[in-house]
Amino acid sequence: xxxxxxxxxxxxYTLGKVDVKALNxxxxxxxxxEFIAIMGPSGCGKSTFLNMIGMLDTPSSGEIxxxxxxxxxxxxxxxxEYRLKHIGFIFQFFNLFNELTAIENxxxxxxxxxxxxxxxxxxxLLDLVGLGDRLHHLPSELSGGQxxxxxxxxxxxxxxxxxxxxxxxxNLDTRSSVEIIELFRKLNxxxxxxxxxxxxxxxxxxxxxxxxxxxxxxxxxx
Amino acid sequence: MSGVFFYARKDAENNKRMFIFIxxxxxxxxxxxxxxxxxxxxxxxxxxxRTMETTSGHLNIYPNEKDRYIEGLGIKEQKLQxxxxxxxxxxxxxxxxxxxxxEKSRSVNIFALDPSKENRVTVLLSKIDSGETLKANDxxxxxxxxxxxxxxxxxxxxxxxxxFEKGNTRVFKVRGILRTGMAMDTNTVIINFxxxxxxxxxxxxxxxxxxxxxxxxxxxxxxDIVSGKLGMQKVKEWKEEVESMWSTxxxxxxxxxxxxxxxxxAAAVSVGVILYINIIHKQRQIGIxxxxxxxxxxxxxxxxxxxxxxxxxxxxxxxxLGYMGIKYLQAHPFSDPTLGSIAPRLYSYLFYDASLVTMLxxxxxxxxPALMAGRMNIIKAIWGN
Ligand SMILES: Nc1ncnc2c1ncn2[C@@H]1O[C@H](COP(=O)(O)OP(=O)(O)OP(=O)(O)O)[C@@H](O)[C@H]1O
Ligand SMILES: [Mg+2]
Numbered sequence: 385x386x387x388x389x390x391x392x393x394x395x396x397y398t399l400g401k402v403d404v405k406a407l408n409x410x411x412x413x414x415x416x417x418e419f420i421a422i423m424g425p426s427g428c429g430k431s432t433f434l435n436m437i438g439m440l441d442t443p444s445s446g447e448i449x450x451x452x453x454x455x456x457x458x459x460x461x462x463x464x465e466y467r468l469k470h471i472g473f474i475f476q477f478f479n480l481f482n483e484l485t486a487i488e489n490x491x492x493x494x495x496x497x498x499x500x501x502x503x504x505x506x507x508x509l510l511d512l513v514g515l516g517d518r519l520h521h522l523p524s525e526l527s528g529g530q531x532x533x534x535x536x537x538x539x540x541x542x543x544x545x546x547x548x549x550x551x552x553x554x555n556l557d558t559r560s561s562v563e564i565i566e567l568f569r570k571l572n573x574x575x576x577x578x579x580x581x582x583x584x585x586x587x588x589x590x591x592x593x594x595x596x597x598x599x600x601x602x603x604x605x606x
Numbered sequence: 607m608s609g610v611f612f613y614a615r616k617d618a619e620n621n622k623r624m625f626i627f628i629x630x631x632x633x634x635x636x637x638x639x640x641x642x643x644x645x646x647x648x649x650x651x652x653x654x655x656r657t658m659e660t661t662s663g664h665l666n667i668y669p670n671e672k673d674r675y676i677e678g679l680g681i682k683e684q685k686l687q688x689x690x691x692x693x694x695x696x697x698x699x700x701x702x703x704x705x706x707x708x709e710k711s712r713s714v715n716i717f718a719l720d721p722s723k724e725n726r727v728t729v730l731l732s733k734i735d736s737g738e739t740l741k742a743n744d745x746x747x748x749x750x751x752x753x754x755x756x757x758x759x760x761x762x763x764x765x766x767x768x769x770f771e772k773g774n775t776r777v778f779k780v781r782g783i784l785r786t787g788m789a790m791d792t793n794t795v796i797i798n799f800x801x802x803x804x805x806x807x808x809x810x811x812x813x814x815x816x817x818x819x820x821x822x823x824x825x826x827x828x829x830d831i832v833s834g835k836l837g838m839q840k841v842k843e844w845k846e847e848v849e850s851m852w853s854t855x856x857x858x859x860x861x862x863x864x865x866x867x868x869x870x871x872a873a874a875v876s877v878g879v880i881l882y883i884n885i886i887h888k889q890r891q892i893g894i895x896x897x898x899x900x901x902x903x904x905x906x907x908x909x910x911x912x913x914x915x916x917x918x919x920x921x922x923x924x925x926x927l928g929y930m931g932i933k934y935l936q937a938h939p940f941s942d943p944t945l946g947s948i949a950p951r952l953y954s955y956l957f958y959d960a961s962l963v964t965m966l967x968x969x970x971x972x973x974x975p976a977l978m979a980g981r982m983n984i985i986k987a988i989w990g991n
Contacts, residue, residue, distance in 0.1 A: 462900060
């Protein structure tokens, strides 16, 4: 079943007097349970695309269907609600709340979603990402790879259908990167999460089910 | 909402130092309001009380229009005796004149009264700085106000001369020096009613009759009764007598309000600026909050809640500080040469008002930064501009 579908998606930015076409008619289709890597040169619109399907930003034109719903029709509050319940985000950095410990970071989205037993579940999730012994550490007391794993645990808090990761390993060494990708694969296999991940590394991209290549704001055919 | 409270608490805990500063600003502003207004209330209450208890009855009868004096005093006194609720009355004659001692001479206001009657209505005769007060039937004695005494260099026991309006002259012996803390301290003398009537050729007349009622709250009700029974048109309640002072008091209250407003403004600015800086500083985190699904309204609530909590703590501290300040000043009052000692009042309304106003201002000050946080664009917030 198709979980993400975009048709003729465009996003224009005006920088001074120059119009930038960050997305220039993106048609894409992602099946539920797919693990997708998005690749392409810098500035080709990968992040912009991810932000669109994650409802962090609104397109200039075109359609986005998530789980069969046209999300361009939603208001900002409905989008927030949808992100809370159905989408998990992992950025390259600055993901965590500095003043919250690992477990609190993971609890937070569950508290916002009025989920009971959030503490137990936060522990389970941190166990799952291999940080069961770092529950009460602040982000500043964790390594970059550990921080990304906390972020992944948090993104899973409300059992979202979709995980969106924008260069999640961009800041990590090879070993930590491999660990993260293995974790994604595990989540994908065991929990059926649909994962869309932007990466610059071919090595990592190859671990996905499928690579979508971007160039100049468009999906390259083939 | 639990997530919102949770984050608000964590954020506040992690910015303790900044927030302690905010709390202190709020506390000082609250205490400032309580203490300044308490002192102001102290001054006005004392001032009104003092004026009331020395210069006015609960009701005062004045001569009818066009008359200089109240006529038929004897009959009026009898009628007053017949009115239940009238506890006492004291007729006075007021007149101008000149007081001389040795070579010096000053124009004076003469108050002539019957001490035994006056003492049942006002405490004027107890306001003696030195010497003795005027006794009943003391026809030769005089009390002179302390500023007059200073100017003339006269003291208790000295002999002075009064020239009355009609030109009569009489010698009086200074019994005591009067000090009321009011304007009358400048140039007032007090003498016996009968003596003045004699010198001024007034028979059965008075300039004013002060009346004491069983309860001053009854003045409104008795005003018409007294006016009717005595056939006098001009009967004033004590409230009307002090009305003229209210404009002065209002001016002072406005000054106090300005000072309070400055304090409140400082508190509001510190709350607003510190929250603003904190929010700018945390842009990325706010972006992430939105990305993980926090709604604009919830983010706004985080900062409003923080402000409300800081406000509450600051206000409670301010209330405590205000209470201690007032207690301290009551134990160590200011002294003023004319008003005597000035001690603040501890009225509970001050605490309610100060707390409420401060809370309102604090919340208002938080609204702008909180709105800004709520409306932040996610992408810009996370990645900067
Ligand atoms: N907020 C913005 N304002 C103006 N232009 C923008 C904005 N965001 C992105 N762009 C432009 O849109 C284009 C696509 O940007 P995007 O961030 O999607 O690229 P990307 O493929 O993620 O690149 P990278 O691999 O470097 O992260 C770029 O030319 C960029 O300069
Ligand atoms: Mg990018």
